[in-house]
Amino acid sequence: MNTRIESDSIGSIKVPIEAYYGVQSLRAHNNFYITGKGMNPTLIISLAEIKKAAAITNNKAGFLTDNIAKAIITACDEIISGKLHDQFIVDPIQGGAGTSANMNANEVIANRAIELLGGNKGDYTIVHPNDHVNMAQSTNDVFPTAGKLSVLTLLPRAIAQLQRLYNALVVKSAEFDNIIKMGRTQLQDAVPIRLGQSFNAYASVVKRDIDRLNKAQKEMLTINIGATAIGTSINATPEYLSNITANLQTVTGKKIVQADDLIDATQNLDSFVSVSGILKTCAVNLSKISNDLRLLSSGPKTGLAEINLPAKQNGSSIMPGKINPVIPEVVSQVAFNIIGNDFTITMAAESGQLELNAFEPVLFYNLFESIETLENATRTFVDNCITGITANEERCKELLDQSVGTATALCPYIGYKKSAEIAKTALKTGKTVTTLVLEGGFLxxxxxxxxxxxxxxxxxxAKIDKCAI
Incomplete structure (x- = not known):
């Protein structure tokens, strides 16, 4: 393999001659083989957007020549369009508070810019990763800003799938509105409920999750770009500090604002914890819905069997004809993972010290995974489960007729004690509640x-309307 020699403060190292990454990226690649995965594509694009906005800002301020700025901007645009992502070789979980990810971006952009200017990759006298691409920046403002930009890109996709889920549940609530079934509390017969009301309740909780996630996006709009190392803006010119956020807003199309307190915004990650907590809440709700669907469809001959879930695949390697509720199962498993991710995110945010939190890499890794898996799980929930659910109306009626839960409605007329005696007798004798009430002459x-x-x-x-009258 043909190589070139690159050096840093540690020493010299051989880098593949065709590589756009450089010495710092390669060292990080060798040091941090943790997940075996590449950096999230959305994070890569966010880093390139920041570098582009920085080049525009530094050029307008007169600190970056036109030809270098143009080359950097072109390289960033290529990365934003999806090119060169294979050159981002640093593991998403890494030591150094994201320095390796930032330098990976700096080196790839610098080497592509050098190439665009007619030079050879690795000749940093033409474009330097630190002096030019990273001008007026620090990992400590670039990396958290890239994290927030990434969340602002990923969250709307998840919200869109949740909106589809809400719409599908509303359709089912209307479809099942005339089907009466027995409601249950603590898995025991309670009082009647319409199947459509159950699905409407599912829609309501999903709507709350959508509202929460929409509000959560506001947490991500305040960024610390311009803070540089610890929030004091060292090495950032007044021109850069005043214009970088506006230029980044133009590049990304996102309504971001610079934090009023850059020191606070550099050392504290509570906004990410807030978003993760809302994702966890949503995951809990989706898993609860999945639990219900598995119970309501249980059987098909020896369970509740009040609804049918779409048959998606064979359920057993040994039991012929068995069909399992695989889609609700996978939704719950995604929920378990999101709940676990939230704990990791919480600990990562808590574990920062003094002027910087070093644990953003693992926080971002888990947060991005939570958002993306929530999006994907919700999509399959809608497409492969919710829209295909059907009701077993006769089974619902059969179980309702067998239940003594309707005795609850007698309490206002004959009292709790008599109602309880009737329910107990009905269970013991098999007689219906109606028969026992009439035999006793109570009504x-x-x-x-x-x-x-x-x-x-x-x-x-009807009760509300009657009360209003």
Whole structure:
């Protein structure tokens, strides 16, 4: 393999002659083989956007020549378009608070700029990774800003899938609105509910998650670019400090603002913890819905079997014809992982010391994974489960008729004690609640028909309207 020699403060190292990365990237690659994965493409693009905005700002301020600035900007545009991503060789989990990721970007951009200017890769007398590409910057303001830009790119995709889930659940709530079933508390018979009401409740909680995530995006709009090392803006010119955020806003199209307190914004990662907490809440809700769907579809002959989930694949290597609820299962597994990621993110944010938090790499790795897996799990939940759910109306009616839960509706008329005795006797003898009430002469048949009408029991709106009158 043909190589070139590059040097840093540690010493010299051989770098593949065709590589756009350099000595610092290669050292990090050798030091941090942790996940075996590459950097998140969204983070790579965010880094390139920052470098582009910095080059524009430094050029307008007169500190970066036109030809070098143009070459850097062109190199950044290529990376933003998806090129050269294979040259980002640093593991996403790395020591150094993100310095290796930042230098990987600096070196790739510098070497591509050198090439565009007619030079040979590695000739940093033409374009230098630190002096030119990283001008007026530090890893400590570049990396957290790139993290926030990445979240602002990833979150809307997840929110879009959650909106699809909400819409699908609303459709199902309307489709199942006339189906009465037995509601359950603590897995025991409770009182009647419409199947559509259950699905509407699922839609409501997903809507809250969407609202929370939309608000969470605001946490990501305040960035610390211009802070440089610890928030005091050392090595950043007044021109750069005043214009970098506006130029980055233009490059990204995102309504970002520079933090009022750059020192605070450099050392504290609470905004990422806030976003992760909301993702965890959403994951908990999706897993609870999945739990319900597995229970309601259990059987198909010996369980509840009130609904049918779409059959997606064989459920067993030994039991013929068995179909498992694989989509709700995978949604729950994604939720478990997101919940675990949230703990890692919490500990990473808590473990910072003094003027910098060194643990952003693992925080970003887990946060990006949470957002992307939430998006993907929600997509398959909608496409491969929710839209294909059907109801077993006769089974719902059968279980409702067998239940003594309707006895609850008798309490206002004959009292709790008598109602409990009737329920207990019904369970023991197999007689219906209606039969026992009539045999005891507690109410007339007409009264019972009105009181024990399962449809009326579920009409929340009618009760509210009656109360208003």
């Amino acid at each position: 007339t048949e007409t009264e019972l028909q009105d009181i024990l009408n399962p449809v009326a029991m579920t009409q929340i709106e």
